[in-house]
Amino acid sequence: MWKESLAIFGGVCLTKFVYDYIFAKKAIPSKIVKEVLFFPDKGIACPNVSCEDKNCRYSHESTCLRALVNHLKSAKKSLDVCVCVFSCHELAETLVYVSKGGVPVRVLSDKSIGDVVNSRIPDLRAKGIPVRIHNTPYLMHHKFAIVDNELLLCGSFNWTRQAVTGNNESVIVTNDKDFVERFCNEFSRLWELNSPQNL
Amino acid sequence: MWKESLAIFGGVCLTKFVYDYIFAKKAIPSKIVKEVLFFPDKGIACPNVSCEDKNCRYSHESTCLRALVNHLKSAKKSLDVCVCVFSCHELAETLVYVSKGGVPVRVLSDKSIGDVVNSRIPDLRAKGIPVRIHNTPYLMHHKFAIVDNELLLCGSFNWTRQAVTGNNESVIVTNDKDFVERFCNEFSRLWELNSPQNL
Numbered sequence: 001m002w003k004e005s006l007a008i009f010g011g012v013c014l015t016k017f018v019y020d021y022i023f024a025k026k027a028i029p030s031k032i033v034k035e036v037l038f039f040p041d042k043g044i045a046c047p048n049v050s051c052e053d054k055n056c057r058y059s060h061e062s063t064c065l066r067a068l069v070n071h072l073k074s075a076k077k078s079l080d081v082c083v084c085v086f087s088c089h090e091l092a093e094t095l096v097y098v099s100k101g102g103v104p105v106r107v108l109s110d111k112s113i114g115d116v117v118n119s120r121i122p123d124l125r126a127k128g129i130p131v132r133i134h135n136t137p138y139l140m141h142h143k144f145a146i147v148d149n150e151l152l153l154c155g156s157f158n159w160t161r162q163a164v165t166g167n168n169e170s171v172i173v174t175n176d177k178d179f180v181e182r183f184c185n186e187f188s189r190l191w192e193l194n195s196p197q198n199l
Numbered sequence: 200m201w202k203e204s205l206a207i208f209g210g211v212c213l214t215k216f217v218y219d220y221i222f223a224k225k226a227i228p229s230k231i232v233k234e235v236l237f238f239p240d241k242g243i244a245c246p247n248v249s250c251e252d253k254n255c256r257y258s259h260e261s262t263c264l265r266a267l268v269n270h271l272k273s274a275k276k277s278l279d280v281c282v283c284v285f286s287c288h289e290l291a292e293t294l295v296y297v298s299k300g301g302v303p304v305r306v307l308s309d310k311s312i313g314d315v316v317n318s319r320i321p322d323l324r325a326k327g328i329p330v331r332i333h334n335t336p337y338l339m340h341h342k343f344a345i346v347d348n349e350l351l352l353c354g355s356f357n358w359t360r361q362a363v364t365g366n367n368e369s370v371i372v373t374n375d376k377d378f379v380e381r382f383c384n385e386f387s388r389l390w391e392l393n394s395p396q397n398l
Contacts, residue, residue, distance in 0.1 A: 006209040007202045010205040010207070011209070013208065013210060014211060034378060040337070073298065134367070138361065138367075139361075139364040141357075141367055142355050143355050144355075153356070154355075154369065154371070155353065156283075162338075165201055166337035167340040168333070169341065172371060176233065179233060183369070186237055192319070
């Protein structure tokens with residue numbers, strides 16, 4: 001009798017294992033991304049990935065800026081950027097590259113310190129990227145971007161050259177839904193709040 | 200024969216289930232913390248948790264500042280703070296409270312914009328909290344804290360009153376080791392780098 005019971009139990013387990021195996025294949029979780037980029041970089045990453053110019057003034061090492069750019073360039077559906085100060089030429093070029101590839105890019109920035117020397121905002125607008133500017137006595141002080149509503153990049157890092165090669169900064173990169181969804185909501189909220197109709 | 204095989208398989212599964220059950224009890228993972236605090240708060244949280252003063256000018260709603268303070272006050276072993284601008288009285292008082300409770304508190308801040316009006320740095324030093332100041336032409340622009348080397352709070356949020364009740368800011372709160380350990384290393388590195396011997 002105990003042998004039959006154990007056999008039935010074994011049968012149930014076997015069925016469950018087969019079931020799990022089949023469905024696990026369909027439900028393999030996408031790669032969990034949990035990175036931290038710590039700036040400053042030693043130099044600006046060379047925009048030419050296969051550069052062989054010995055006199056090139058850019059850095060050819062693996063840099064945090066390059067990692068950041070690669071994450072942004074991975075956008076296939078959307079790229080939302082919410083950053084207080086935006087003057088970094090390389091990051092602006094990245095957004096233009098993504099936008100030209102047919103991916104909708106949106107930029108939200110701040111009025112009070114967004115009008116810095118070398119602000120990329122006018123260029124981005126000229127290239128057809130929608131930009132909205134937060135204009136109150138307080139700062140829209142966020143520094144985050146969301147790729148495809150799936151990958152969050154956020155931290156202390158303003159998109160400036162000084163932040164890349166000078167300051168101590170950090171950027172968390174994660175696809176953890178618990179974080180990503182909340183930042184998606186915050187972006188939507190602020191984008192709507194700073195709509196021309198609502199200003 | 201197949202019945203015997205299935206019975207053996209069932210026996211193995213049963214053993215595994217019992218084993219898992221016993222050891223799972225010992226290996227229950229600690230609570231996973233994954234919060235995001237979005238500022239601004241509508242008002243400064245009342246320091247008196249059980250305040251019943253109807254004329255009290257502070258906020259008695261659940262606020263992000265209160266959540267932040269509660270996380271900091273949960274420190275039992277250590278509290279490391281690495282924040283560019285520190286002028287918020289309530290957060291300084293929290294560090295003093297934690298320090299008086301016997302928990303070692305360390306603060307790393309920045310020279311260039313650390314000397315703001317209402318900087319809490321002199322007060323913290325006067326209360327015996329070790330403070331080190333980063334003094335280069337570039338910014339120590341981080342805004343993070345680590346509780347007990349186990350809980351990370353990081354984001355765009357400088358520890359100022361304007362950041363609490365004015366700006367749009369975000370603070371990620373997590374005990375994910377993949378993030379926490381890297382920030383612990385960054386804190387140690389910068390703390391050592393800004394040691395009086397190394398300046």
